[in-house]
Amino acid sequence: MPEPQLERRKVVARILADRGDMLVVTGLGSPTYDCAAAGDHTLNFYLWGAMGSAVTVGLGLALAQPRRRVLVITGDGEMLMGLGALATVAAVKPDNLAVAVIDNERYGETGMQQTHTGAGVDLAAIARAAGFRETATVRQTGELEDVVPILRRAKGPALVVLKVSPARDPLVLPPWDGPLLKTRFRQALLGAAAA
């Protein structure tokens, strides 16, 4: 299969454009930087570790805030480490939770080694088989507009795999002070009294 042409920074910026009151959780590594590059936001919770946990952080948030859209933006390596979370989410079926997997088929943080998605493992098919309501895989720029509404509005749980070019982008680092990220998120969501 030819190398995907989608550029990850443009994909993430499009998904987050005019995001309204959406709550966003990012998986460690490049998706965290991509979301920071799209514009830092108090309602972004950036993971810098705890690999494999992005979807379950999103699940806890989605259950606590059932009227808000929760979008998890993570990478293929991070998602592969937490595959069981797809089964847990499918069993709970939160209709406000969506997952965008920015899939470059590489472990970008450790030297661009191939992940299992590069060997053909199909994350959208796994999510569909687990019981996600909406799943899709995007390879072409022209298909991006079709899946933005799935991520932003469709009844979840939804998972979209976005096959992107392995090209590296300049680092854009958001804060990594954990208490700062937690407290600013809670205050933006729950009010100034929340700490």
Next chain:
Amino acid sequence: MHAVSLTTEEEGVAMLAGAWLGGERGVLLMQSSGVGNCINTLALAKVCSFPLLMIVTMRGEWGEVNPWQVPMGQIAADSLRLTGAIVHEVDEPDAAAPGVEAAARIAFSGGLIAAVLLSQRMLGTKLFKD
């Protein structure tokens, strides 16, 4: 209250972090064999000062018949302490409720990790007999 079954215990560490971000609180229940599964993910609670309350039923600790349970059971409390968790070990039924209440208070008021370990001495031992 939501009760959510997990595929592996560390999902609960992450889920309760997300719930706290959204203004809710919860408790993670597991068997001691799950403590090892949680270790790396506990960094999330520790580094962000998320409150985390865990209740752990012990295996491999007292009179265990299955030797495969013993290695993790014997290091569960020390492993939790190494992560920075506050550990209350309970081996009398009357001490269980006060232990959980104390752990909840210290976790939720301070953004700390607290675990209550329920001993096999009071839970009894699985004997693998019909």
